[in-house]
Structures are given as structure tokens and as C-alpha cells.
Amino acid sequence: MAEYQAPVADILFTLEAVAGLEAIAALPGYGEATPDTVQAVLEEAGKFAGEVLAPLNAIGDRAGCRYANGTVSTPEGFAAAYRRFAEGGWNAIAFDPEYGGQGMPWALTSALQEIWNSANMALALCPLLTQGAIEALQLCGTADQKRTYLPRMIAGTWTGSMNLTEPQAGTDLGSIRSRAEPAGDGTYRLKGQKIFITYGEHDFAENIVHFVLARLPDAPAGSKGISLFIVPKYLPKADGSLGPRNDLRCVSIEHKLGINASPTCVMAYGDNEGAKAFIVGEPHRGLEYMFIMMNNARLAVGIQGLSIAERAYQRAAAYARSRVQGVPADGAKGAPILHHPDVRRNLLTMRALTEAMRCLVLYAAGALDRAKQHPDKTERMKNQALTDLLIPIVKAWCTDQGVRVASLGIQVHGGLGFIEQTGAAQHYRDARIAPIYEGTNGIQAIDLMGRKLLRDEGRAMKALIHDLSATVSQIGPESELSAVRPILEAAINLLETNTSQVLLMGKRDLSEALAVATPFLALCGVVIAGALLVRSALLARTISGESGFAAAKIATARFFMTNIMPEALAQSGMVGGGGASTLAFPLDAF
Amino acid sequence: MAEYQAPVADILFTLEAVAGLEAIAALPGYGEATPDTVQAVLEEAGKFAGEVLAPLNAIGDRAGCRYANGTVSTPEGFAAAYRRFAEGGWNAIAFDPEYGGQGMPWALTSALQEIWNSANMALALCPLLTQGAIEALQLCGTADQKRTYLPRMIAGTWTGSMNLTEPQAGTDLGSIRSRAEPAGDGTYRLKGQKIFITYGEHDFAENIVHFVLARLPDAPAGSKGISLFIVPKYLPKADGSLGPRNDLRCVSIEHKLGINASPTCVMAYGDNEGAKAFIVGEPHRGLEYMFIMMNNARLAVGIQGLSIAERAYQRAAAYARSRVQGVPADGAKGAPILHHPDVRRNLLTMRALTEAMRCLVLYAAGALDRAKQHPDKTERMKNQALTDLLIPIVKAWCTDQGVRVASLGIQVHGGLGFIEQTGAAQHYRDARIAPIYEGTNGIQAIDLMGRKLLRDEGRAMKALIHDLSATVSQIGPESELSAVRPILEAAINLLETNTSQVLLMGKRDLSEALAVATPFLALCGVVIAGALLVRSALLARTISGESGFAAAKIATARFFMTNIMPEALAQSGMVGGGGASTLAFPLDAF
Numbered sequence A, B: 001m002a003e004y005q006a007p008v009a010d011i012l013f014t015l016e017a018v019a020g021l022e023a024i025a026a027l028p029g030y031g032e033a034t035p036d037t038v039q040a041v042l043e044e045a046g047k048f049a050g051e052v053l054a055p056l057n058a059i060g061d062r063a064g065c066r067y068a069n070g071t072v073s074t075p076e077g078f079a080a081a082y083r084r085f086a087e088g089g090w091n092a093i094a095f096d097p098e099y100g101g102q103g104m105p106w107a108l109t110s111a112l113q114e115i116w117n118s119a120n121m122a123l124a125l126c127p128l129l130t131q132g133a134i135e136a137l138q139l140c141g142t143a144d145q146k147r148t149y150l151p152r153m154i155a156g157t158w159t160g161s162m163n164l165t166e167p168q169a170g171t172d173l174g175s176i177r178s179r180a181e182p183a184g185d186g187t188y189r190l191k192g193q194k195i196f197i198t199y200g201e202h203d204f205a206e207n208i209v210h211f212v213l214a215r216l217p218d219a220p221a222g223s224k225g226i227s228l229f230i231v232p233k234y235l236p237k238a239d240g241s242l243g244p245r246n247d248l249r250c251v252s253i254e255h256k257l258g259i260n261a262s263p264t265c266v267m268a269y270g271d272n273e274g275a276k277a278f279i280v281g282e283p284h285r286g287l288e289y290m291f292i293m294m295n296n297a298r299l300a301v302g303i304q305g306l307s308i309a310e311r312a313y314q315r316a317a318a319y320a321r322s323r324v325q326g327v328p329a330d331g332a333k334g335a336p337i338l339h340h341p342d343v344r345r346n347l348l349t350m351r352a353l354t355e356a357m358r359c360l361v362l363y364a365a366g367a368l369d370r371a372k373q374h375p376d377k378t379e380r381m382k383n384q385a386l387t388d389l390l391i392p393i394v395k396a397w398c399t400d401q402g403v404r405v406a407s408l409g410i411q412v413h414g415g416l417g418f419i420e421q422t423g424a425a426q427h428y429r430d431a432r433i434a435p436i437y438e439g440t441n442g443i444q445a446i447d448l449m450g451r452k453l454l455r456d457e458g459r460a461m462k463a464l465i466h467d468l469s470a471t472v473s474q475i476g477p478e479s480e481l482s483a484v485r486p487i488l489e490a491a492i493n494l495l496e497t498n499t500s501q502v503l504l505m506g507k508r509d510l511s512e513a514l515a516v517a518t519p520f521l522a523l524c525g526v527v528i529a530g531a532l533l534v535r536s537a538l539l540a541r542t543i544s545g546e547s548g549f550a551a552a553k554i555a556t557a558r559f560f561m562t563n564i565m566p567e568a569l570a571q572s573g574m575v576g577g578g579g580a581s582t583l584a585f586p587l588d589a590f
Helices: A007-017 A021-025 A035-053 A057-064 A078-087 A107-140 A141-153 A286-322 A341-373 A378-411 A414-418 A424-433 A441-454 A460-475 A481-510 A510-515 A517-538 A541-546 A548-563 A567-578 A579-584 B006-019 B021-026 B036-052 B055-062 B078-087 B106-142 B143-155 B286-322 B340-372 B377-412 B414-418 B424-431 B441-454 B459-474 B482-508 B510-515 B517-538 B540-544 B548-563 B566-575 B579-584
Strands: A066-068 A071-073 A159-161 A179-182 A188-198 A208-216 A227-232 A234-238 A242-245 A248-253 A263-271 A277-278 B064-069 B071-073 B160-162 B181-183 B188-198 B208-212 B228-231 B234-235 B242-245 B248-253 B264-269 B275-280
Touching: A007 A035, A007 A107, A007 A341, A007 A517, A007 A541, A007 A548, A021 A035, A021 A341, A021 B106, A021 B548, A035 A057, A035 A078, A057 A078, A057 A107, A057 A234, A057 A424, A057 B143, A066 A248, A066 A510, A071 A248, A078 A107, A078 B064, A107 A141, A107 A159, A107 A208, A107 A227, A107 A277, A107 A286, A107 A341, A141 A159, A141 A208, A141 A227, A159 A188, A188 A208, A188 B143, A208 A277, A208 A286, A208 A481, A227 A234, A227 B510, A242 B106, A263 B441, A286 A341, A286 A424, A286 B071, A341 A517, A341 A548, A341 B441, A341 B579, A378 A414, A378 A424, A378 A441, A378 A460, A378 A517, A414 A424, A441 A481, A441 A510, A441 B340, A460 A481, A481 A510, A481 A517, A481 A548, A481 A567, A481 B078, A510 A517, A510 A579, A510 B036, A510 B340, A517 A548, A517 B340, A541 A548, A541 A567, A548 B566, A548 B579, A567 A579, A567 B340, A567 B548, A567 B566, A579 B340, A579 B548, A579 B579, B006 B021, B006 B036, B006 B106, B006 B340, B006 B517, B006 B540, B006 B548, B021 B248, B036 B055, B036 B078, B036 B106, B055 B078, B055 B106, B055 B424, B055 B517, B064 B248, B071 B248, B078 B106, B106 B143, B106 B160, B106 B228, B106 B275, B106 B286, B106 B340, B143 B160, B143 B208, B143 B228, B143 B264, B160 B188, B188 B208, B188 B228, B188 B248, B208 B264, B208 B275, B208 B286, B228 B234, B228 B286, B228 B441, B264 B275, B286 B340, B286 B377, B286 B424, B340 B377, B340 B517, B340 B548, B377 B414, B377 B441, B377 B459, B377 B517, B414 B424, B441 B459, B441 B482, B441 B517, B459 B482, B459 B517, B482 B510, B482 B566, B510 B517, B510 B579, B517 B540, B540 B548, B566 B579
Parallel strands: A159 A208, B160 B208
Antiparallel strands: A066 A071, A179 A188, A188 A263, A188 A277, A208 A227, A227 A277, A234 A242, A248 A263, B064 B071, B181 B188, B188 B264, B188 B275, B208 B228, B228 B275, B234 B242, B248 B264
16 A cells, blocks of 8 residues: 555545535636546646655655755755656646646645645645745736746746744744845845745755845834845846856754754855845835735645644554454454554544544635635635634644644554654654744734734624534534534534633733633634534535445544534633633742 | 752652652651651752753763664763662662662652653663562562562662563553473573563663563463563572573664663564573463552653653743743733743643642552551552552553643744754653553553443542542632632532443443543543642642742642643543444444
């Protein structure tokens, strides 16, 4: 059996049942995303991921990257695999056809990102970072910049990197110190050090286009004085061919807990004359541009949580299907450990969380597509508000569940799970970055509480709750899911009550609301993802007929509602009563 | 500041408030364990752990062990540190004074084990395994065996290893294949392969005494046909000096996720003429002896969860006290990230879980001491039942929380947490073994449900609930903890209700009870540990006066009750409603 088999059937089903694939294909510009085409694309991607990317995953983890004299060598096979990825057109899926992209909806792009990251998260990070850079350019590049960079970055022959963090400026980008001085010819000379730069240097592509945040000499202090620059490794000539090497270098790479095959670089800009830099958009608006791009980047990181969970589940299920140990309570002597109720519980927890994450991710991606392409402005605005609301939930909840599922995957293997050769441990290590980067999950919770809830006084959340409630009323008394209807109804009510509660809390005492932002986000995650899983299960017989697939989907939804949804009670209790004791603790006692 | 400072004040406080140190010191044989002596011992241990063991922790993780031609080299400094540990008498604390032990109570021994494992879990595993071997001998060794092995093992000049697992026999020890044939002179010749043997080979000590499970030729099939053997690396001569090398060798060591400085060995016994082996106790009773020893071993592994949590908390708190990033909601510009409510919440979660684990561990250790030494037989039996009930809870709940706290420790560090050099990642890797070894946490949950609850029809649990309820009635209306009284009362009621529920469930359908064993154990863990933390907080002013210590303890208990105890609601919901959906899932759909 292949090490990883893309769950094409479940992805396609979730796209139809939750993202509304048919309606998306009816949006302007997305006409090619018919279910048949989407299925063909997913199958092709699954094949490539399973045959080319997945077998490199453990190899890359063991070998890691090597640094020498400013160059970075990725593990054997990675550069070739990346080039096949780019040559296959996979890098171009989501982008503007004017520059060689395929203009596919984000729902499909997100589904593909799931597959790449399941197969090989360390490798998939390179296109993920390039995607951010492409969007920055699409958003606010000049016509010249677009013409020079977009076709090559979309083709994947040049890659992108995002340079935000400095040692003293992580979450607080306002304290960035890198500086860019006008050179008098419309370009700039940039100096500064950046850390944690994913694929800041590598051997995949002929050029790397760095997007760098820095201050202009006249910049106001803080976050309103940051500008965004293009700083290419090799300066393109007028014809687009590679010119001289720019004044920038990779100084070192980090030794990390996981994603070892992806280089995490310390980058030095302008150690000599200053790195030649080109401003993107207007001065001082760099952070603003970053925040606009962030929805897609955060969605992509949330997807990584889903991806690792899927991979960990496949590995654990394969082991539990084959390992024989002890006589299960059902008396099936010689039966594999799958028969033990506690092992089955672990596997089902992994599976139910994974499928619920897939629902949440593709629901958000569908909203993103509607926000971009819906012909009706009200619909666009409604879906933009929904996307904005969902993004921090997708990012934080899915990445937390990714770690949890990877850890369960180790547990299913028993002692073998702790041995690196088994492979389960790599997922546990790789998964752990996702709750941290692209804004820690604490930042996501604060973003949800502040910008996404308090700022619009809960309007987007109320609209979402209204949408989820429709699922409750669709569960008829004869439904196979009728037993979970009251559980879902109670969970949605809990979300509604707690939303009202934190809206009041936020007005009264912002600190208290921020002190319960994390459990509030966790509450949102479990209720929304669980409701969407039930929604999909309700459509399973219609979409898949009397198949084993439909039966399993319904059983998974029932498991979720009785074994995972109860977590909503815990989170709700913390939201309601936990803030004051957090704030009351004497700071000098830590 | 030292990398690790033993929390002597909190350990001593918890020993007094929860374990009942004074009453333990009044038990026969424990007269030396006065509070003053205990404090002096803890301080001395803290000094040794902080100065000698803790600085080696990261070094050992990076270097790992090296295997060559049957020998294992531990990382530089480890062997010398172990010898200082043994020379300091630390190995002898808990054991029989007749053989050179110090006969101290398990409450103190457990407190010391916390310190050793916080400082250096990989090193501390060696004495932990030796402890198991010593107990096996104390329990059922012949006078000759005791005279030969005990003084040296208690002194730590010889170490012990426990050889249970074989590739096909992990959880199910009944399927062990290693065989021992009588040699005609009262000894045996043992052949077989054992895996996952911690400190099966190393360079700490002049001899290693392997305790090996194997079958005699006439053994009944399954778990009732396993015998226990001593198989020393070097065969002792009559005068106790080292004789010839035995026919056994370490074949390889594993590459693991964590605890890299501790060798995990594949051991081959009897590749040539058969390893010379000495039976311990009676034939075919090996598993029974193992189960008797298991209480202490599982307690010790539970302690590792506590230990890693304490170390991770100290590291995260130190970082949060010094790292400045962003302006917190309290407006304290230039203040460290400790001021951000969400960071504080993470730190308090780590702290509250750690202190609650300490309560649970020392409460169980106190019960163990009473079970062994109480002059009144009824008290001994009552405490033995309590110990038996608590052990799986301590083992599973504390090790799961250890992983959780270590993961939070990474999160507090942001991006730095993912960089190995920071140190937080090691705790996350090291912690992950504890839910697996010494019986996976799934096995603990099944043990709790079956042997500890259903078998005695919940009597021990009811007695425990009665004891915990006393704490509720001690919270007066004027108490600083009065606000959490209803929360604690509701949590204990939940435990009582769910206990009755699973007792009925177990009679009706054992599989269903086993399918909810894990959430039932989690419910027990959070309710019992939380109740004990409140119990200790109620005594804080009495024991520590109007100190900052008492104020922090009370604030921590309040945090636990409002931010962690709500998890009881979730677990209770799963216990009540989760079993059927787990069992209903079609097995062929995995």
C-alpha cells in the first residue's frame, strides 16, 4: 500500500456538501471548476502526491537541510520533486490566467493544499510562501512588477519568501528595525536582519523573490511606518533574465523540532552597499498589505493541521488494521487491535476531527470564493465577513487539532510510536509548528475576539449561527442523525449564549474578554466544525447513495457529536467564568 | 539563574497539606521523616539536581547514546553524574535498611523522583528501572538472592533492568516466547529476544541485573505460564565479586523521539549456550509478581508527567518574565509578555495543572505509605484499595497533562519554541513517552474501569468521593475560596453520577464501558486533582501564613476551578453518551 493515499472521495464529497462546489462553479470566472474536472484534478494531484512527494517525507525529515557559505542544500530528491510539481502546473492553480495561472477557485486550491501538505509538509511550504508573495504582487504591484515577477513565480521557476520577523519583532511587527533608503533612482537600498524566513534560501529554483518589511527614513514610529519591498536574490534584467546577485545572504539555518526538510533561514540584507529593493504599493502601508494577504496564508496554515491529521490517521489506521495484540472485549481472538474499544475510540477521534476540519476548511474556502467572485455585492460583503470571522478559527482550531491527532497517532502505535523509524513521531513534530507561525494561536484568538467579533458587534457571528441552525432543523425525526439533533442544537445555543456574553464582557473589560479568547475560539471551532460535519452527513445518502461511504460518514458524525462535541461544554464554562481568575493572579508570583 | 530550581517550598507544602507528612512520620518505621529532615533532604536533592543533573539534560538530548559491538556509551558526563547520585545515597532512599537502604516513606521518595525527573528524565530512568528490580527481589527473592544483589543494587553500583516486551508481546505479555530450560543445577538457560529495554546496556555501573520474563518448558499457555528470572550481565561469584560474562548482549539501540540520553535496547539472551538465569519466586507466577510491583512503577511514570510539566513551566515562566513584545491590554508599555492575558492564561494553565498533579501524586504516595505501614489492618486495606484505584489515574492523567503542559511551554515561546536550542521542544519530545510505557494510558483506563471499579463495585471510588466531599464542606462562606465551592461540589457530584453510570454500564455491556474508559479516567483525574488542589489551598494560610506563597496557591486553585475543572463537564458528557457510537462504527470502514 502507498504510504499516503489522498482521500479524494471525501474531499470531493465535502466540496459538494459543504463548500457548495456546484454553486462555486457557477460564479463568474470559475466555470471550469465543474465536479468532473475537480475530481480529475484531485485524482491527478493525489497520484503525484502519493508517488512523488509522500515517499520523500521521512527521507527529508532524517536528512534535513545543509548550510554552507550562504547556500542551502535541501535533502536529496526535494529539488527534483519541486520542479516536477512546478512543471505539472500545480503552482499555478489559483492565480490570474493573465500571468499564466489557471484561475481555479480557492475551494479547489485549498483541497489541493491539503493533499500537498499531507504528502510532504516541508516541501509544500515552498509553494505556500510563494503564494503569499504572488498575492502581494497581484494586490499592489505595479504593471512592470507584475510583468517581471508574476509569470515566473506563478510558473514556480522563481519562488517567493516572506520576510517579516526580526529578533525583537515577532508578533509585534511595529518594532521592525530593517531600513530602506531611497537610492535616488526610484529604487531603495535595504539593510537589516530577518529571522525565521522559510525557504529564504534553497536549491529549488533559479531565483528567490524576497518580500521584505522595512522602514523608510521618514517613517512614522510603530506599525504605521512599515513598507513592503521586493528584494530579489538575482536582479532581473529588462528582458527578465537573471542579472547580478543582490546584496543579501542566508547567514544560517535553524535546527528545529520538525519540518526539517524546509530551511528556516536567518537572512542578512545589505551587509555591503545595501540590498537593491523595489517598493510594493505605497510607502508606510506594508502592514496593511500583509493583513489583506493574511486570510489566505492563515487558511493555508490551518489546512496544514488538517493535512497532518489525515496523514497521521492513515498511518495509525493501517497499523491498527494489521497489529494483533490481546483478545478484544468482543472476543475476536487473533483480531487486530482495531477491535479493542479504546483503540477504536482513538482512531475515531482522529477520523472525526480530520473530517470535521475538512468541512471547516472547505466551508471557509467556499466563502472566500463567494467573497471574491459573487456577482452580487451584498453576497460578496456577507461572505467576506464570514471569511474574516472564520479564518482565525480555521487557523487556530485546525492546527491545535492537528497536534492532538498526531499525538493520538503515536498512541495508537504504542511503544513503536515513540521510535522515529515508525513515522508517527514525525507528524507530531511537524504538526507543532502550525499553532505558532502565521500568528500564534493566541493571536488568532485575540483577532477573533477583537477584530472579528467586538468590532462588528457580533453581526457576522450571528449570521453564521443562523446558517448553522438551519442544519438543526434539517434533521428530521426519521433521520439516522435524529439522536444527535438535541446535542447539536444545544451546542449552537451555547455558542450563541457565549457570543452574547463576550460581547458584553468586551465592552465592560477588554482584558477579561482577551483572557477567555482562547476557550472562546475553541468553542467556535468545535461547534462550527461539528455542525458542518453533521450537515455533510445529512447529505451523504443523497450524494453517495446507499454506499459504505455514506454509512461511515453518518457514523463518524454521530461519534463526533457524542465524543467530541461535549468539549463545547468545557470551553463554554471557561469562557463564562475563567477570565477573572486569570487576571487576578499576582504577576510577581510567576 | 539555574536552569532548574527544585520547587522545594511547594513540594514540602503539598507533602504536609495533602500527603499528611506528619501522620506519615508517625507510622512505624518512618520516624525519621520529620518535616525538618524532609525539608533538608529536599533542599539537598534540589541542589544536586540543579547543579549536576539539570545542566546535562540538553547535552544528553543532543548527543544521544552510541552503540558499538554490544556496548552502549551514554552522553559525556552522564556516567559520572550517575555515580555521584549513587554515592550520595540517593538510590537507597526508599529501600530496606537491612540491605543498606534508608527506609524513607514513598511520599518522600516520590517527591525526590519528581526532582530527578525534572532535572534529567533520561538519567533518572536508570534508578527508576533499578527500583523495579529491587522491589521484585524484596518481594520474592530468596535469602541468597537478596544477600547477593540487594546491597549492590540499593547502593547503585549494580543497576537493574526490566525485560518484558517482545516484538509480538507488548501489552499482551501472555504471548511471550522467551524460554528458560532447567540446567539441572537449580539454574536455568534462557533464550529469547527482548525489545524496548530501558538501560539494558550502559556504562554507568559495573554490572546490570536483568529481570526477564520467560516461559518454562512445562508452562501453561498464555499469561499464567510466565516466570521471572534474574539474568545478570556478569555472574556474581560466591563472594559477590564479578565472575564471567553471561550469554546475553545488547544488539542495537533505538532512535527515539525523546529521552535520547537513555538507551532503549534490543537484548538478545542465549545466542550461544543460553544465558544463565535464576528463577525469582515460584514458576509461572512471573506476571503476578510484575503486577504487584507495578503500582510503584506506574506511580513513578505518573511522576514523570509532573516532572516535565514543572520543568516546562519554569522555562516558559522565565521567558515570559523577560520577553518584551507589544503593548499588553493593561497598557503596561515595555512590560514583558506575562502581562498579555492570553500568555498569562497559558502560564497559569501550566502552573495549575502542575500543582494539581503534585497534589495527586503525593496523595497517592501517602496512601501507599499508609497501606504498607499503618498499624491498623483496616487502615492498611483501605489505603491499599485507595492506592490501587489511584495508580492508573496518576499514571495516565499526569502523563497526558505532562504532554499538554510541555506543548503549552512551546507555545509561550512563540517561534523560538520550535527551535531546538531553546529547550522547550525537548520537554515536548521527552514527555511523549510517558503516556506509552509502563502500560499505555488506554490500558490504565481499562485497568481503572475493570480491576479498580467494576471488580469492587465502586467501593474504593465511593470512599474516595466521600473523602473529597469533606473538602467541599470545609469551604466556609467567608473563605477566599467560597466562590469555587459550588464548582467543586458540582464536579464531585458529576464524578459520583458517572461512577454509578459506568457501574451499570459495565454490568450491561462491558465493551461500552471500555469504550468510555478513557474519558472516565480523564474525569477522575481532573476532579480528584482539582479537589486536592483546593484542599491544599484551604490550608495555605494555616501552613504558610500571610505569605505571597499562600496568596498564589489560593489564586492558582481559583484558576484551576474556573479554567480547568470545566473539562469535567466534557468528559462526563462523553462517558454518558459516547460508548455506543464508538462501538457502532463499521470496522471495515477504517
